[in-house]
Amino acid sequence: MTATLAPVDGALRARLGEQEWAAASAGVPGLPGWAGVLPVDRDGSAVAPPADDAEAPGGVDPVLRAAVEGGAAALVAVEVAAAAGERALLAVLWSDADAGSGLARGVDVVPGGGLAGTAPRPGVEVSAFPTSRLVDEVLRHVPAAPVRVVADPATVPEELPIALAQAIRTGDTTTVDALCAELGTDGPPAVVEAAVRGTDGSLVVSVASRGRADVSTLSLLRTDAGWVELTRTADGHVVHTPRSREDVRAALLYDLTGRFTTATTTEGDA
Numbered sequence: 001m002t003a004t005l006a007p008v009d010g011a012l013r014a015r016l017g018e019q020e021w022a023a024a025s026a027g028v029p030g031l032p033g034w035a036g037v038l039p040v041d042r043d044g045s046a047v048a049p050p051a052d053d054a055e056a057p058g059g060v061d062p063v064l065r066a067a068v069e070g071g072a073a074a075l076v077a078v079e080v081a082a083a084a085g086e087r088a089l090l091a092v093l094w095s096d097a098d099a100g101s102g103l104a105r106g107v108d109v110v111p112g113g114g115l116a117g118t119a120p121r122p123g124v125e126v127s128a129f130p131t132s133r134l135v136d137e138v139l140r141h142v143p144a145a146p147v148r149v150v151a152d153p154a155t156v157p158e159e160l161p162i163a164l165a166q167a168i169r170t171g172d173t174t175t176v177d178a179l180c181a182e183l184g185t186d187g188p189p190a191v192v193e194a195a196v197r198g199t200d201g202s203l204v205v206s207v208a209s210r211g212r213a214d215v216s217t218l219s220l221l222r223t224d225a226g227w228v229e230l231t232r233t234a235d236g237h238v239v240h241t242p243r244s245r246e247d248v249r250a251a252l253l254y255d256l257t258g259r260f261t262t263a264t265t266t267e268g269d270a
Contacts, residue, residue: 002059002060002061003016003020003024003060003061003064004061004063004064005061005063005064005067005126005127005128009140010129010133010136011127011128011129011133011137012063012067012127012128012129013125013126013127013128014064014125014126015123015124015125016123016124016125016126017041017042017043017122017123018037018038018040018041018042018047018122018123018124019041019045019047021037021123021124022037022047022048022049022050023050023059023060024060024064024065024068024126025037025050025068025124026050026060027050028068028069029072030071030072031068031071031103032079032090032092032103034090034105034107034120035092035103035105035124036049037049037050038120038122040122041122041123042122042123047122063128064126066101066128067101067102067126067127067128068101068103068126070094070095070100070101070102070128071092071094073096074094074095074096074100074210075095075096075097075209075210075259075260075263075264076094076095076134076207076208076209076210076256076259076260076263077092077093077094077207077208077209078092078093078094078134078138078205078206078207078252078256079091079092079093079204079205079206079207080092080093080104080138080141080142080203080204080205081202081203081204082141082142082143082201082202082203082204083107083109083143083201083202083203083222084143084144084145084200084201084222085109085200085201086108086109086110087106087107087108087109087143088106088107088108088109088118089104089105089106089107089141090104090105090107090120091103091104091105091141093127093134093137093138095131095134096131097131097260097264098130098131099128099129099130099131100128100129100130100131100133100134100137101126101127101128101129102125102126102127102129102137103124103125103126103127104124104125104127104141105120105121105123105124105125106120106121106123107119107120107121108120108121134256135249135252135253135256138205138252139245139248139249139252142203142245142248143201143203143222145201145222145223145226145227146226147224147225147226147242148224148225149190149191149193149194149223149224149225150190150225151189151190151191151194151225151242152189152190152191152242153191153239153240153241153242154189154190154191154192154239154240155233155237155238155239155240156183156189156192156237156238156240157182157236157237157238158232158236158237158238160179160182160183160192160238161192161195161196161238163175163179164176164179164188164192164193164196165196165197167179168188168193168196168197176188189240190225191223191225191228191240191241191242192240194223194224194225194228195221195223195225195228195230195240197223197224198223199221199222199223200222200223201221201222202219202220202221202222203218203219203220203222203227203248204217204218204219204220205217205218205248205252206218207252207255207256207259209259209260209262209263210262210263210266211262211263211265211266212259212262212263216255216259218248218251218252220243220248225242226242226243226244227242227243227244227245227248228240228241228242228243229241229242229243
């Protein structure tokens, strides 16, 4: 049966096995590295990668193929790398002024295993959606980050989180007290303590667009205080800021609005 897009979660989607993905992506230039065809499908069967100059077989649905080729005419591209516990996901979403499409692949993660402890899962999800859903499509890939510790933003010297993490993990309360005394607090700021006690996930969202050379990047850690953004200041400090899902939405919407304005203007002047 030919794979086709069908309504799922507010968009058109197809969840392709690796053999189906090999056919749908054959000859499409510019796909991210993680979208390369894996040698084994979900059922363990071998998958032959398409030749570099291969074209899509005749049986590939044209609407599905158009979604896979969405990057070619895109005004904006959003890349997402998200991890939570033992599961991770890599995705790319493209959009012009009217419609967008996206690809996503799951990744299995061995905690503490680094890159060697990750394994891409067979199968790629292909999506197609109106441009008005672009932010929602990005947020669909953002794992939940339950807030177990309510915390306010805090700014600390750049070297403090490393020293504090080591002291907390070794039970060195004397050093913890000394570091907090430098900050003038009775204890570590809650958001800093949540970040240094350990993270079990991360989120990186990168946005690029036609007509602009810069890339916007939002990088967050998943902690007991929920998602936390760490930003360095010019004077050698690190700002720890809890971020809600709505904060992520607002940041994306602000950035994308400006980028679409520039991209459409550039396209009109071309």
